[in-house]
Amino acid sequence: xxxxxINPQEKVNQISEVWTPKxxxxxxxxxxxVAKFEGDFVWHKxxxxxxxxxxxxxxxxxxxxDKSVSLKPGxxxxxxxxxxxxxxxxxxxxxxxxxxxxxxxxxxxxxxLKASNKDWI
Amino acid sequence: xxxxxINPQEKVNQISEVWTPKxxxxxxxxxxxVAKFEGDFVWHKxxxxxxxxxxxxxxxxxxxxDKSVSLKPGxxxxxxxxxxxxxxxxxxxxxxxxxxxxxxxxxxxxxxLKASNKDWI
Numbered sequence: 001x002x003x004x005x006i007n008p009q010e011k012v013n014q015i016s017e018v019w020t021p022k023x024x025x026x027x028x029x030x031x032x033x034v035a036k037f038e039g040d041f042v043w044h045k046x047x048x049x050x051x052x053x054x055x056x057x058x059x060x061x062x063x064x065x066d067k068s069v070s071l072k073p074g075x076x077x078x079x080x081x082x083x084x085x086x087x088x089x090x091x092x093x094x095x096x097x098x099x100x101x102x103x104x105x106x107x108x109x110x111x112x113l114k115a116s117n118k119d120w121i
Numbered sequence: 122x123x124x125x126x127i128n129p130q131e132k133v134n135q136i137s138e139v140w141t142p143k144x145x146x147x148x149x150x151x152x153x154x155v156a157k158f159e160g161d162f163v164w165h166k167x168x169x170x171x172x173x174x175x176x177x178x179x180x181x182x183x184x185x186x187d188k189s190v191s192l193k194p195g196x197x198x199x200x201x202x203x204x205x206x207x208x209x210x211x212x213x214x215x216x217x218x219x220x221x222x223x224x225x226x227x228x229x230x231x232x233x234l235k236a237s238n239k240d241w242i
Contacts, residue, residue: 001171007196027173027199027219030151050122052148056195074177075128078148098148098219 001026008034009056011121012094019113021097021105022121033097034121035105037089044107045084051099052078058093062086122147129155130177132242133215140234142218142226143242154218155242156226158210165228166205172220173199179214183207 002025011024012034021035037060053062054076061070062077063086069077079085087095106114123146132145133155142156158181174183175197182191183198184207190198200206208216227235 001199001201003201005190005192005196005198009195025173025197025199027171028202028221032173032197032199050148052146052153069126071126074130075126076146076153077126078122078146078153080122080124081149100149 006032008032008096009094012036012056012096014121018092019105020115020119021117022119024121026101027098029101030098031101031103031117033099035095035097037087037093037095038091040088041086042106042109042111042113043084043086044109044111045082046079046099046103046107047082049100049103050078050081051103052076052097053087054096054098056094056096058089058091060087060089060093060095063088127153129153129217130215133157133177133217135242139213140226141236141240142238143240145242147222148219150222151219152222152224152238154220156216156218158208158214158216159212161209162207163227163230163232163234164205164207165230165232166203167200167220167224167228168203170221170224171199171202172224173197173218174208175217175219177215177217179210179212181208181210181214181216184209
């Protein structure tokens with residue numbers, strides 16, 4: 001915990017890569033993260049946790065095997081545990097994520113897009 | 122879990138009272154809530170959980186016994202467990218809160234401002 005005011009938009013603007021979530025704050029054993037999304041991520045799931053996505057700037061789509069949902073700035077979506085999903089964004093989208101500390105971005109999948117789950121910004 | 126896109130700002134706009142958090146989504150055993158703040162809340166603490174505040178619209182202050190912090194739209198602050206705090210807002214402030222399901226808004230204090238911790242909107 002930082003005991004200070006955090007501006008997620010300022011934090012995400014400091015990130016240059018895409019698909020590399022950075023931790024900005026901790027809430028009990030949960031991490032608040034920010035990331036830039038661009039292009040297609042990999043299909044994956046998290047067997048033991050739900051995952052919250054909230055758009056800071058831009059727009060994104062979360063694909064599911066049976067549907068897809070679009071998120072605009074300020075909107076949020078909770079992906080249920082165990083459900084395969086593939087985030088994507090036509091143009092750079094700045095996203096806030098909330099999930100238990102230690103959650104791996106690529107879930108059950110081994111992928112080049114697997115990022116550290118320990119980096120703060 | 123709702124399996125649909127949630128717009129916190131639209132949800133909070135549906136609330137008429139102040140200091141009455143309403144649940145808009147669930148993330149594992151955490152609730153995502155929205156509320157309108159106006160005036161002074163009561164000094165209180167939550168002995169067993171941190172509490173996240175994020176401003177949707179307006180501005181608010183979180184008073185602590187030894188300092189205070191001001192939050193503008195898009196900014197967030199995590200109040201550590203066990204730390205006495207008093208949220209306040211000169212004018213109506215629309216706020217997103219995240220905390221474990223069942224958390225009571227007034228914490229350890231018995232107050233007329235105690236609200237239901239089970240109402241969804």
